[in-house]
Amino acid sequence: MKYQFSARLGTFSSSAVREILKLTQKKSIISFAGGLPAEEHFPVAAIGEAFQRVLAAGNKALQYGLTEGYLPLRESICKWVGTKGVNVTPDDMLITTGSQQAIDLLTRIYIDQGDVILVERPTYLSALQVFRSYGATLVSVDTDKDGMDLDDLAAKLKQYKPKMVYVIPTFSNPTGNAWSLERRLGVLKQCRESDTLILEDDPYGELKFGDASVTYPSLFSLDQHPNGSCVVYTSTFSKTVAPALRTGWVMGDPEIIRHMARAKQAADLHSSSLDQQTLHQLMEHFDLAAHIEFVRKEYEKRMRQMADLLQEQAWPGVTWNEPKGGMFFWLEVPESVNTSDLLKTAVDLGVAFVPGVTFFAEESKFNNMRLNFTHNDAEGTVRGMERLSQAMASVLVR
């Protein structure tokens, strides 16, 4: 049998993160690679109780559900985001299998072969993979710690007439940066004026560190146009509750949501409704806000520990910004070091990270690395950083 795969097959390179994740499941490696939350803080008991409540409500809980998602969960999420200044109804929302699926479905209904999507430089690698698989042309916009460069954005909107801009303005993956309000408003204004759709990916927004009085309003909330909004916003319960429930959501203009729902119907009919109902019960009977506050503090502590260790190590020529939230440090090493090569050495020494190269849409840089600080406990982090130091010593000249 001679198989004849589709042309788009070539775009599905396996993501480095997932391949490494596989590796680290097998070996006794300390991994700073995956974007994994801390297992020991999953609200296991509360999830168990929520699940029992779902089953107690009767057999109907196990029947097929709506493509759009379990209505009471959508209502709970509407209430939840309402406390953050976002006014939406369940019709403005679709439940997805993680926010990854939201990225896929929006691209499916919005992007044709050859359409241009602007992205941050660097940005989330698995979004790049989705965009490429639909034949999009990816163009990076210069991005610094305050967000997209507005002049470069203006130039590229003009030059490329993109259909979409993909951004992670609040605690970027991979950089941990948060956009300033000025940049948020600037990007919004430019995109609205040019009829360019913004996909705002916000898995980490709840994980904010530092001064509690500093807030980072989502682009979606700043746009204030649930009808006719130029922003489609997606988030997930994977970082705040647990990834195994694989539940995310997407909010936007009801016309867009309706089309995404039809695409979802073809893709998988609906996401696990057992998970959706469990999350709904959890939101009704569990203090999710308090739980998130607890996790947030714990992650800030872990971020601080890694920042201190990085400071201590003082690897020559290695720089980073302290993350404002989220899950990652983004390190730049001297240009002479290729971090993909370094990873091989590191894995031999029992520690893993993600080489920066995969986070660039084009004109890749080879001397960055992403370190996750949320998954390992304090002891694991110390040992992992020792191993990483050994790996660094093999390539850095003191």
Next chain:
Amino acid sequence: MKYQFSARLGTFSSSAVREILKLTQKKSIISFAGGLPAEEHFPVAAIGEAFQRVLAAGNKALQYGLTEGYLPLRESICKWVGTKGVNVTPDDMLITTGSQQAIDLLTRIYIDQGDVILVERPTYLSALQVFRSYGATLVSVDTDKDGMDLDDLAAKLKQYKPKMVYVIPTFSNPTGNAWSLERRLGVLKQCRESDTLILEDDPYGELKFGDASVTYPSLFSLDQHPNGSCVVYTSTFSKTVAPALRTGWVMGDPEIIRHMARAKQAADLHSSSLDQQTLHQLMEHFDLAAHIEFVRKEYEKRMRQMADLLQEQAWPGVTWNEPKGGMFFWLEVPESVNTSDLLKTAVDLGVAFVPGVTFFAEESKFNNMRLNFTHNDAEGTVRGMERLSQAMASVLVR
């Protein structure tokens, strides 16, 4: 904001089934429309126990999982299908969000714009929707109660050089027919000789009625080529355990499975691992075979009841075959009756079905209807058929 949707948007018509499902959730309508299993027979207690076992195993159960699916579940399924003469390893298998997602992922990696897919006449409407969304050209092969017509298949393989043939050989949706062994072997031979991939969709295979000694081996098992197989096979737990867990699987050549896994990584990273782990515990600690036998018998009883009622009604000019298994009766009404119009009358009278028109890839017929017999209990079925009789009376001349 002026949205600029993709060209493929037009292919995502909302399926009639799902729209009707929405309607029937709201009103006191007796629905013969959706392919819904009987809620009262879901193994709720066993699922609850299985879930508790998952949580008891520790917090790691709630972490991110592998794109390929939870390995112990894949191992359990390998054992399960092993008892049916299928020898596969976990590497030949991918866990999906229902078998719907398997159809989507295979199409994504195999079909380019303009490629031809041959399908049965009639066939599963949501598969047609997926194929269309990837730009496939759909061509129907003449199909009778014994399966695809081998001469017509030969002619169309020659004329269209299709990349893929999509079939539901065992208890077809919508017809309830099962292919003869001769047709199974004939289709396999022709497809192998022409390097045409077969997608075998088998959600209903476990729900067999009639003489227990009659078996319907899957095309996949007959092909006996897990390496280099020309068959990709998908099934689901939705009909045998419960739909809410949204868990299906796909088996095929490891090269195809590997490519599908990469496409799945982009689509949603992985399916709910809580559901997957729950199903694994269920398969280990619950007599799934006995449960399926119980459900199978119950569905046969319901099929028989509806067959008797249809016989009794004896609507003039209305014909059907008794389903050999699965969930549906497929009725043909006189050509003067358009069943989409009839549906409006029926819903007004409090009963729903699916008009046949949506199950045709091309050259649609307008005088068929699909009736589900598994969802309603005996009393509901009687009342529903009474209402349907009223609707029929409005269009049929005695």
